[in-house]
Amino acid sequence: MTTRRMTLKHIEAFRIVMQTGSMTEAARRLHTSQPQVSRLVSQLEAIVGFLLFERRGTRLLPSLDGKRFFQDVEKAFVGLEGLEGAASNIRSFGGDRLAVAAMPRIAGGLLSKAVAQFKAEHPETLLTIHSGAAATVNTWVSSGLCELGLAILYGDDVPGMQVQTLLTMDCVAVLPIGHRLAKRKQVAAADLEGEAFVSFPLGSAPRERIDRVLAAAGARTRTVLESDLGASVCALVAAGLGVSVLNPLAALEERRNLELAVRAFVPAIPVRLALLLPPDATDSRLVSAFADQVRTVIASDLEVIRPYRR
Template identity: 55%
Template sequence: MVQRRMGLQHIEAFRAVVQTGSMTEAARRLNTSQPQISRLIAQLEQITKFALFDRTGSRVFPTNEGTRFFQEVEKAFTGLSSLEAAAHGIRSFRADRLRVTAMPRLAGGLLTRITARFMVDYPEVMVSIRSGTANTVHEWISSGLCDMGLAMLYQETYGVEVEPLHTGQCVAVLPKGHPLAARDSLTPEDFADHAFIASPGGGQLAERIDQVFTAAGVRRRIVAETDLGASVCTLVGAGLGVSLVNPLAAHEERAAAGLEIRPFTPDIPTTVALIFPPYVARTRLVSEFSAYARRQVQAELAAMGNVPPVPL
């Protein structure tokens, strides 16, 4: 004959009876019948080979052995509660740390908004945002110093894993009331006689813009240089010149800087991308934050009218 083994149903029934002092109340607590509770207690007494309860009318009281057994049961349930708390902590990334990076414009704008949404749902995660130049961001990611980054890319990028989120085209930014604002779109030739705010040499955007104007045979009159899209827009808004920037920077700074925005041809593609350290498996935390980034980018681009919202 196979000996019956102690199961979770036996323990739950026993615990409920001790806590309520009644088979009937224990049945209500566990959403079952009183006869079922009685059967489980009888089976448990057969398994333990000692009486668990003294019965007085409708009330039941644990025996000395039952009390000692209940103390051991509570220790087990305390351990189970600890496991449940540990599982919740793992699920909610409790005490985890995520290091993210971007150039200052993205770090202070789009990346901060992504982080704010993420931390509403995962408040126990420590998110560290670092900003730097394009080259610095690339180094932090490629070396693994940061877990992931948000970048504007203007050409193929090596040494990091790239996940494109959206590719658009650079736009022309002009001061309010500028003569070129009368045109629906602009070309390199339109900039020939106008002051130009440029990106410093060596950067991806600067190289792409140089290539376009060189191919068109147009020499720009550069009056200032800055590697920050926000600074470019501020200088343009102040009437110091015109420029070309990525569409996110242009639309974010349009109202504050007082800008006119126009399409520019030939195309200078710009890709909003997530970048990750190479040859490193993404953790669940990194994957979850990436999903928030995708949704935020799509929502903001949709608000700009560049792309329809896409479920991610």
């Protein structure tokens, strides 16, 4: 003969009858019938080997053993509620930490907006923003110091890194206000012949990419200054020290605070805004959720670069 085992249904029926003092009310709360609740309680009594209730006419009173058993049942349910709380905490990333790296302009703009919106939905998550030049961002992510990076890629994927392209856009020409080329809607590489040029450092991906395009057009510029930060390049151009070519995200952000002309540039030099993940990164709900938040910000807040998006 098979021995019946105690189930959660038995315990739930007993617990609610104890709380309400009524099998009818327990049936209502459990969305079942009163005979079914009575059957579950009777089965539980057979399983535990003692009476849980004393029947006095139509009244149902807990037995002394039933009261003692109910105390242990309540302790078990407190434990279950604790597990529910733990699950909720995990589900909402409570107590989790996420370190994100980005170049200064992205960190101060797009990334900060994504962080603010993410924190509004997940206030218990601690997010840390690290800001640095492109090479520094790559190092932080590849070494595992940061779980996620945001970067502008001027060339192929970063070796040894997982890359997810968020959007592709074309570089623009940046010029001082009043420059002869600022009157045009579009600046060609050949138009920069002889111009003082603010460039990126030798050996960097943007420098090599832009130099190839200028050389192919036969445009010999005079490199007068170098910087590895788009914000600095724009500030130097706005100061009238030269012209430059760089990604539209940095240029249009800086134009809000600087006297700077931004024009379309040909031939097109496509660049990518991308998420960088460590080479051995595993699937993480937290990283995926934050990446989705970044995509949401891009879709809603980067309308300004639409003319230069692909």
